[in-house]
Amino acid sequence: MADVRKVKICWETSPFVALFWNEANRADVCQSILDAAKRGDILLYTSTMSLIEAYQPPVGTSASDWEATEERFFRNRWIHKQEPDFFVAKEARRLQREFHLGARDATHLATAIYLQVDILHTYDDDDLISLNGKIPNLVIQHPAPLPNTTIPMTGMPNPAS
Numbered sequence: 001m002a003d004v005r006k007v008k009i010c011w012e013t014s015p016f017v018a019l020f021w022n023e024a025n026r027a028d029v030c031q032s033i034l035d036a037a038k039r040g041d042i043l044l045y046t047s048t049m050s051l052i053e054a055y056q057p058p059v060g061t062s063a064s065d066w067e068a069t070e071e072r073f074f075r076n077r078w079i080h081k082q083e084p085d086f087f088v089a090k091e092a093r094r095l096q097r098e099f100h101l102g103a104r105d106a107t108h109l110a111t112a113i114y115l116q117v118d119i120l121h122t123y124d125d126d127d128l129i130s131l132n133g134k135i136p137n138l139v140i141q142h143p144a145p146l147p148n149t150t151i152p153m154t155g156m157p158n159p160a161s
Helices: 013-020 027-039 049-053 063-074 086-099 103-115
Strands: 004-006 008-011 043-047 079-082 119-121 139-141 150-152
Touching: 008 013, 008 103, 013 027, 013 049, 027 043, 043 049, 043 103, 049 063, 049 103, 063 079, 079 103, 086 103, 103 119
Parallel strands: 008 043, 008 119, 043 079, 119 139
Antiparallel strands: 004 150
């Protein structure tokens, strides 16, 4: 059997919003990906900017109640958070110039690049989806059911062979 590793996925803010707002045709698939992360089948990452951007209390929810709920959610150990440190900020600045992105989108994309994830999930059809295929070793797509939660490790010797 070949050596494999868990798929690494990064979410920008929109999958979280789809989940929190129970968006039709989106929330269920996002929940299935979160469930895979909870089970440890995949590694799920996000920029800490998602905590700021996803702060959109659902109708009928007080701001203070939502803030506490959202904070508890993002504290889950199976959501790996990356702060936009100096290296992410430098890469985001480069991406802003090269692809004419706003600071937020550039930061999410830079986070995914820095973490060397396999997939960046987004519902941002205006800016991020159009970059699929333009960033080496990164798939940018809408959240989708995961047929495989592991991928072969390239360049690693197989001790069984």
